[in-house]
Amino acid sequence: MIKGKVLIAQGGGPTAVINQSLVGAVFAAKKAKGSAGVYGAFHGVRGIVNEDFIDLGKEPIANLEKVAKTPCSALGSTRDKPDLKYCQAIFAVLKAHGIGSFFYIGGNDSSDTLRILADEARKAKYALRCVHIPKTIDNDLMVNDHTPGYPSAARFVASAFAGANLDNRALPGVYVGVVMGRHAGFLTAAAALGRKYPDDGPHLIYLPERDFAMDRFLADVKAAWDRHGRCVIAVSEGIHDATGEPIAATLARQVEKDAHGNVQLSGTGALADLLTGAIRANTPIKRVRGDTFGYLQRSFLGCVSDVDAREARVVGVKAVQFAARHGRDGSVVIRRRKGKRYAAEFALVALADVAGKTRVMPAAFIARSGTDVTEAFDGYLRPLVGAKMPEPFRLSAPRVAKILKKK
């Protein structure tokens, strides 16, 4: 049973399917026994403090279904991390509006915000049900097999590298594509799914789970170039040296940090330019290009995994159902059912199990070379990226015998 009004908000970076979770939670909250209404807060916890609410119970169902298919937090988002004073301001507003349950759709920073809020609510003896609904393209939430938003972003990255590989094959050179992911390499690793033929790129994959050294990188590139006459490279924005210093951070003239203490890595092409510059300066390779996939990989309109969309809806629904049934705070997690055919299961775990923690790629997903993924990773990701992935094909007709250049 739900008590009082339900409040839903979205925090952190948007994803392609984050509104599926919102809409799932709205539908479930409207159905839930005891629910006195469903509000949405604009721009996460900041919207609560500002009493910036929308009456989601009055949103037409047909429009909710359309919003569900629209990428990026329809309620707006925030990077704010509440301290005690901020929490007190939140309670005052929640009390005034009779809100008994708060569902926060977000990643590890947002779940940590929720954990702090739940702790403060307990101390203040305010009866507030706090449930975290997972989302993050980084796929770095503990306990979860994977997180909503990741499969669609992985589909984007795989499609981008499949295309970049074809482009690089048409006009050979070195291509560096920089992918989001501060600490976890899951999204960068998705580049591997763009491969079909044995000589397809990415030929090298650099993950934040392994230390990056420039001299080894240059030797790797040179070796791939000698072998294929071209080279496609996937690089995580979070790559760092052996001391843990991000390669991108050593560059940043003005290091920008958000409220959670994260250094800004995205929204700049500096890392790609550093790497392509190093290749140009230290190898005889002339055609060297670098792209930074940037915000496209989380917001591009029209690149959605159907599996991801479905699961994102379910975690929203389940969050409300779990809150009604179990009457405790927690975080909804996705688990993978054992068996040959892919199937997901959903559970509620303690907030502290997920909040503020970071999961990285298990060693079994990273090739011994440190610059590729394993078949186990391929088997892990392939069922998630969804149906109708376009597939590239090559010409197969025989070569014509040379006449003038016969040997």
Next chain:
Amino acid sequence: MIKGKVLIAQGGGPTAVINQSLVGAVFAAKKAKGSAGVYGAFHGVRGIVNEDFIDLGKEPIANLEKVAKTPCSALGSTRDKPDLKYCQAIFAVLKAHGIGSFFYIGGNDSSDTLRILADEARKAKYALRCVHIPKTIDNDLMVNDHTPGYPSAARFVASAFAGANLDNRALPGVYVGVVMGRHAGFLTAAAALGRKYPDDGPHLIYLPERDFAMDRFLADVKAAWDRHGRCVIAVSEGIHDATGEPIAATLARQVEKDAHGNVQLSGTGALADLLTGAIRANTPIKRVRGDTFGYLQRSFLGCVSDVDAREARVVGVKAVQFAARHGRDGSVVIRRRKGKRYAAEFALVALADVAGKTRVMPAAFIARSGTDVTEAFDGYLRPLVGAKMPEPFRLSAPRVAKILKKK
């Protein structure tokens, strides 16, 4: 009637539909009377010199149809621009293989290569039929209403900006997206098609058809920010100051030029970083992000306009049919039939009308402000980007009355 063997090659930057034209030309050449076979040259004119041919007549039809749907030159490409000696080497190979017609799929540089080749063939009294099949995401070929490859790239750019706008709405700040296009702003202008609601971005569009001045840019950004509390900006990589000097070129430490004398503008995030740095340094706006769309906009797997795919196929077919019927060299062009409903027509014009020339955005497509497009441009582009463009939706429910912050 076609004489001897048909040779097909692809030049310049790949597009999403360039293989539709290849496959269209192969099918038409196999049907054409007099045709003694269909070869493909790998990597454009370079493949001719190297006798690097594939017997496309032996390519299974089912595989050709799959290759047609694969982005990026299946035959490989080149940026080589033949001089007299290069042309002589080409003739020697064409003669040896009994090739009577050469179909070159490419943009203005490739058509110029073909023009030079056709001139040299005439001088050498070698009977060679040279027909240019248009393609370029830049949409900058003279005489053409538009060029194959542009509609799909425009669809990518529109989808990317629609997503970036949603992302920017969720987490407000300034977003700069840099789009390909050296001299012509058609592809950058396509960003406007990502808008749906009146306050949607891009709020500012900078095209190479207008001079760029940093102080005016900063004032524009500040004004948009004051109005919307956020700002999405589309910038062409080719923007230049009043003297014609590209803004990106003023940055490049090592200016890289290709054989056609073009400065390298793509494959680096430097321009986006320069613009975001200037905004950060000269305005109080804190969250400023820049993306460079790079090679994704021409190669991304799975972003194709069905109109573009169809027309790209037709220009390949028509090129062979025109050559057989008219018995003269030329360039296939797309024209738009007059009337309310969109329809394309195809014609053969002289190579010199297209070769090496650059079409830019007509004044009627650019708003008086210089930082937006007109309704005429919208009407021009909309029928080209194809069916099933995803559409974003917003929540529409009423706001909740404030309780604590009542005025």
